[in-house]
Amino acid sequence: xxxxxxxxxxxxxxxxxxxxxxxxxxxxxxxxxxxxxxxxxxxxxxxxxxxxxxxxxxxxxxxxxxxxxxxxxxxxxxxxxxxxxxxxxxxxxxxxxxxxxxxxxxxxxxxxxxxxxxxxxxxxxxxxxxxxxxxxxxxxxxxxxxxxxxxxxxxxxxxxxxxxxxxxxxxxxxxxxxxxxxxxxxxxxxxxxxxxxxxxxxxxxxxxxxxxxxxxxxxxxxxxxxxxxxxxxxxxxxxxxxxxxxxxxxxxxxxxxxxxxxxxxxxxxxxxxxxxxxxxxxxxxxxxxxxxxxxxxxxxxxxxxxxxxxxxxxxxxxxxxxxxxxxxxxxxxxxxxxxxxxxxxxxx
Amino acid sequence: xxxxxxxxxxxxxxxxxxxxxxxxxxxxxxxxxxxxxxxxxxxxxxxxxxxxxxxxxxxxxxxxxxxxxxxxxxxxxxxxxxxxxxxxxxxxxxxxxxxxxxxxxxxxxxxxxxxxxxxxxxxxxxxxxxxxxxxxxxxxxxxxxxxxxxxxxxxxxxxxxxxxxxxxxxxxxxxxxxxxxxxxxxxxxxxxxxxxxxxxxxxxxxxxxxxxxxxxxxxxxxxxxxxxxxxxxxxxxxxxxxxxxxxxxxxxxxxxxxxxxxxxxxxxxxxxxxxxxxxxxxxxxxxxxxxxxxxxxxxxxxxxxxxxxxxxxxxxxxxxxxxxxxxxxxxxxxxxxxxxxxxxxxxx
Numbered sequence: 001x002x003x004x005x006x007x008x009x010x011x012x013x014x015x016x017x018x019x020x021x022x023x024x025x026x027x028x029x030x031x032x033x034x035x036x037x038x039x040x041x042x043x044x045x046x047x048x049x050x051x052x053x054x055x056x057x058x059x060x061x062x063x064x065x066x067x068x069x070x071x072x073x074x075x076x077x078x079x080x081x082x083x084x085x086x087x088x089x090x091x092x093x094x095x096x097x098x099x100x101x102x103x104x105x106x107x108x109x110x111x112x113x114x115x116x117x118x119x120x121x122x123x124x125x126x127x128x129x130x131x132x133x134x135x136x137x138x139x140x141x142x143x144x145x146x147x148x149x150x151x152x153x154x155x156x157x158x159x160x161x162x163x164x165x166x167x168x169x170x171x172x173x174x175x176x177x178x179x180x181x182x183x184x185x186x187x188x189x190x191x192x193x194x195x196x197x198x199x200x201x202x203x204x205x206x207x208x209x210x211x212x213x214x215x216x217x218x219x220x221x222x223x224x225x226x227x228x229x230x231x232x233x234x235x236x237x238x239x240x241x242x243x244x245x246x247x248x249x250x251x252x253x254x255x256x257x258x259x260x261x262x263x264x265x266x267x268x269x270x271x272x273x274x275x276x277x278x279x280x281x282x283x284x285x286x287x288x289x290x291x292x293x294x295x296x297x298x299x300x301x302x303x304x305x306x307x308x309x310x311x312x313x314x315x316x317x318x319x320x321x322x323x324x325x326x327x328x329x330x331x332x333x334x335x336x337x338x339x340x341x342x343x344x345x346x347x348x
Numbered sequence: 349x350x351x352x353x354x355x356x357x358x359x360x361x362x363x364x365x366x367x368x369x370x371x372x373x374x375x376x377x378x379x380x381x382x383x384x385x386x387x388x389x390x391x392x393x394x395x396x397x398x399x400x401x402x403x404x405x406x407x408x409x410x411x412x413x414x415x416x417x418x419x420x421x422x423x424x425x426x427x428x429x430x431x432x433x434x435x436x437x438x439x440x441x442x443x444x445x446x447x448x449x450x451x452x453x454x455x456x457x458x459x460x461x462x463x464x465x466x467x468x469x470x471x472x473x474x475x476x477x478x479x480x481x482x483x484x485x486x487x488x489x490x491x492x493x494x495x496x497x498x499x500x501x502x503x504x505x506x507x508x509x510x511x512x513x514x515x516x517x518x519x520x521x522x523x524x525x526x527x528x529x530x531x532x533x534x535x536x537x538x539x540x541x542x543x544x545x546x547x548x549x550x551x552x553x554x555x556x557x558x559x560x561x562x563x564x565x566x567x568x569x570x571x572x573x574x575x576x577x578x579x580x581x582x583x584x585x586x587x588x589x590x591x592x593x594x595x596x597x598x599x600x601x602x603x604x605x606x607x608x609x610x611x612x613x614x615x616x617x618x619x620x621x622x623x624x625x626x627x628x629x630x631x632x633x634x635x636x637x638x639x640x641x642x643x644x645x646x647x648x649x650x651x652x653x654x655x656x657x658x659x660x661x662x663x664x665x666x667x668x669x670x671x672x673x674x675x676x677x678x679x680x681x682x683x684x685x686x687x688x689x690x691x692x693x694x695x696x
Contacts, residue, residue, distance in 0.1 A: 007459040012489025021487060025461060029468035030451070030475070030482050043483035045448055060408070064450035064503055065486045068495075100393055102412035103378070104501050111355040113373060120377035127378070134378050135391035138413045139369060141360025142694055146496040147416075153452050155412055155503035157393075346490055 001025055010341025014233025015277070017341035041090035041229065044160055058162060061096035063087055064155040070346040072119060072149050075189045076204030079152050080123030082281060082348060085209045086232070087156040088130045092211035093228040093284060095166045095218060096158030098132040105137070106151040109144045116150070123152075130209035132156070164218060168246035170226040175315040176293035177253060178286045180213055180300050181206065181307035182261035183236055184268060184278030187347050192267050203263045208282035213303045217286060220299055224292035229285050232348060234339050235277040237324070239285050241338040243315070244322040251324045253313030253336070276326075277339040279347045287315065349373055358689025362581025363625070365689035389438035389577065392508055406510060409444035411435055412503040418694045420467060420497050423537045424552030425629075427500050428471030430696060433557045433629060434580070435504040436478045440559035441576040441632060443514045443566060444506030446480040453485070454499040457492045464498070471500075478557035480504070512566060516594035518574040523663040524641035525601060526634045528561055528648050529554065529655035530609035531584055532616060532626030535695050540615050551611045556630035561651045565634060568647055572640035577633050580696060582687050583625040585672070587633050589686040591663075592670040599672045601661030601684070624674075625687040627695045635663065 001024050010017045042063035067083045077085075084101065091098045103123060107116065127134050185206040192200035210230055217225055231239040236258075244251045268275045282305060288296045293311045300309035324336040349372050358365045390411035415431040425433075432449065439446045451471060455464065475482050533554040540548035558578055565573055579587040584606075592599045616623045630653060636644045641659045648657035672684040 001461055005461040007455045007457055007461065007464065007489055009457050009489050009491065012455070012487060018487060022485075025465055026453075026468060026485065026487065029465045029472060031469065031472040043448065043450075045483065060447075060505065062448055062450060062503075062505055063484050064452045064501070066452040066454045066488050066499070066501055068454055068488050068490050099408075100391065100410055102391075102410060102503050104412045104414040104503075105374075106414045106416055106499055107355045107360070109355055109357050113349055113353040113355065116355065117373055117377045120374055121379065124377060124379040135393065136411050137370075137374065139360060139366060139374065140414050140416050140694075140696075141355055141357050142416050142496065143357065145493075146694075147499070148490065148494040151414070151454055151495070151499050151501075153412070153414055153499075153501035153503075155410075155450050155452075155501075157408065157410055157505055346488075346494075348488075 009345045012345065013339065013341035014238055015339035015341045042094040042096065044094060058159040061091050061094045061158040061160050063090040064153065065090065066151055066153040067348060068151055068346050069190060069348050070148065071193060072115065074193050074205060077207035078119050078122050079150065080119035081126040082207050083152040083154040084123045084126040084130065085207055085281060086348065087154040088132060088209040088211055089230040091156050091158035092214040093230050094160065095164040096160045098130060098156055098158045098211060100133050100135045101127060101154055101156045102136045103134050104153040105139045106147050107139065107141045108147045108149055109141060111149060126209065130211055166225065166227050168227060168243065171243065171247045171287050171315055173249065173315055173317055174290045175226055175287050176290055176311050177251065177313040178288055178293060178296045178309065179258060179312045180284045180309045182259040182264060183280060184264045184275035185261055186281040187278035187344060188264040188267040190347055191271055191344065195271065197267055197270060200263055200267050203267060206280055206282035208305050210282060210284050210305060212305050213284055213300055216299050216303065217296060221288060221292050221296060224289040225286060227287040231280050231283055231285050233279050235279060236285060237276040237336050237339055240324045240336060243287065244324050247315070248318050248322050250316035250319045250322050251313060252316055252327065254327045255329045257310050257312040259308035259310055276336060281348065357693045360693065361687065361689035362586055363687035363689045390442040390444065392442060406507040409439050409442045409506040409508050411438040412501065413438065414499055414501040415696060416499055416694050417538060417696050418496065419541060420463065422541045422553060425555035426467050426470050427498065428467035429474040430555050430629060431500040431502040432471045432474040432478065433555055434696065435502040436480060436557040436559055437578040439504050439506035440562040441578050442508065443512040444508045446478060446504055446506045446559060448481050448483045449475060449502055449504045450484045451482050452501040453487045454495050455487065455489045456495045456497055457489055459498060474557065478559055514573065514575050516575060516591065519591065519595045519635050519663055521597060521663055521665055522638045523574055523635050524638050524659050525599065525661040526636055526641060526644045526657065527606060527660045528632045528657045530607040530612060531628060532612045532623040533609055534629040535626035535692060536612040536615040538695055539619055539692065543619065545615060545618060548611055548615050551615060554628055554630035556653050558630060558632050558653060560653050561632055561648055564647050564651065565644060569636060569640050569644060572637040573634060575635040579628050579631055579633055581627050583627060584633060585624040585684050585687055588672045588684060591635065592672050595663070596666050596670050598664035598667045598670050599661060600664055600675070602675045603677045605658050605660040607656035607658055624684060629696065
């Protein structure tokens with residue numbers, strides 16, 4: 001990427017182009033010691049404060065996301081709820097218990113106070129439900145036309161309890177892939193709303209905090225939970241390809257095993273989009289030890305947030321060119337690729 | 349403020365209207381337990397982790413700010429350096445040692461990669477100089493015209509050492525007000541650049557991390573430092589009025605004592621702006637015990653970042669309607685008011 005190149009929409013899609021921008025421009029420019037090394041959902045910092053009497057100290061998890069979703073209010077959520085849930089979720093899948101959040105606003109001159117209030121009330125409710133406090137914030141205003149409605153940026157800090165260790169390096173051959181519910185509801189709800197698809201009236205974003213699922217999993221399965229991710233931009237496809245690349249192992253999933261929302265599937269077909277690459281905002285994908293997969297599904301089945309959770313695949317052996325393969329419903333095999341840069345701007 | 353009102357530019361100015369928006373709309377909407385109580389530069393959270401062998405644990409400070417400055421590159425800095433320094437400074441004046449930062453980008457389609465790289469390199473250098481690591485981030489892209497160049501949002505976490513207590517409630521009658529350098533250089537550099545004032549060629553923003561000043565002050569003066577603030581939007585005027593209102597005490601400053609940058613003063617006169625209300629991005633105002641004021645100035649004089657630091661005033665007795673008064677250079681008295689909402693959008 002040269003100096004005379006320009007930012008394209010696909011640079012923000014969460015796929016291959018986003019990765020290139022981050023790896024070739026952003027990280028090298030930020031430079032040296034202060035580089036966001038692992039591209040994880042949240043950075044887990046060294047122990048903070050002094051160790052307790054047991055000699056163990058919690059670690060601090062820290063994450064941030066900017067939200068630019070259009071429309072600002074969509075079926076099942078709005079930019080406020082989305083921003084809070086997104087940050088809670090990045091902490092949760094890192095094994096952290098959310099402690100506190102910040103919320104920074106960039107507002108367009110002319111924005112209705114009523115809409116701002118609605119969005120913030122929604123953010124407040126979402127924070128309260130997730131058990132996290134919004135403790136600091138910022139408000140900027142720009143001229144009409146200089147931003148589209150509003151940008152909301154949330155950051156969050158959480159504590160990772162001493163015994164919790166999650167990471168690509170803990171994934172083993174034979175581990176199972178568990179998914180908490182059907183794919184693409186967030187992307188399809190937002191896109192249907194934008195495109196005015198009438199048959200999708202009952203389609204709502206899955207936008208929700210996932211710490212109600214991650215906590216019971218981690219509490220009950222302990223070290224048998226190897227790794228978790230919330231498959232947002234780039235969807236399940238991006239999450240699985242990242243796992244394959246980072247572990248150097250093949251990953252295999254079965255299409256039949258993936259829970260389906262029929263309306264989301266119809267919307268995806270109508271819009272020409274792939275649900276595997278579509279954004280979710282209330283799902284988790286967890287890699288767990290083979291022997292714990294059944295219990296993981298049982299635990300998720302008791303969570304209000306899960307919807308037909310299932311074991312959808314497994315981690316294979318080491319490979320020179322690790323691949324994600326999907327056994328299709330009609331008995332074929334499809335290679336699941338990292339989305340290049342989905343064609344869905346401003347989905348979150 | 350009713351539902352049918354609209355956001356005005358002045359809501360983002362850091363003055364009276366910003367305060368009304370935050371107090372009447374944002375905080376009530378976010379609601380209940382998760383309210384950013386004290387409107388401080390950073391929230392200081394309860395002790396994190398276990399207490400050490402001395403029974404004392406550090407506290408976590410947490411802050412966020414979105415940056416929308418135009419132009420993106422200005423004399424003395426750019427949006428990247430500004431975003432990093434701004435967050436470091438919010439932590440520093442809260443008594444925290446910066447530990448880690450996040451950096452979230454919203455980029456406009458069509459932005460030059462070269463400009464993005466320049467801004468991020470500057471952010472990386474600023475972070476490195478301030479001794480803090482950028483550990484996590486996010487990148488979103490919106491269509492051309494949907495944001496103006498870029499929005500940068502930084503958040504920061506820092507540790508407040510056990511013995512440090514800063515706050516309005518620690519301010520006493522007779523305490524002195526110490527200022528680290530001349531006012532308004534950031535605002536005047538940005539505005540001069542926008543307005544094309546040629547005689548201001550040597551005017552540079554004061555944009556810099558202030559932890560090189562706050563740390564020696566706190567280390568050497570301890571509890572004699574009562575309170576600190578970095579006077580950004582709303583300037584020294586907003587900072588002093590906040591002190592008067594929060595403590596219920598009059599505050600008096602002397603115009604003659606305030607260090608002056610002649611070019612900034614000339615630019616302010618030309619543009620019809622008040623330096624007292626103009627944004628600074630590398631200054632601190634500190635309230636210190638009367639007996640420590642001289643030492644505070646001595647300490648600041650050894651800091652590269654300070655420029656003719658001075659005792660500029662003092663805290664008076666309790667008052668029913670506490671006021672900030674300035675003894676003017678010609679011997680009069682002027683009441684310093686909270687700026688309503690400065691007429692300078694996108695200064696930071």
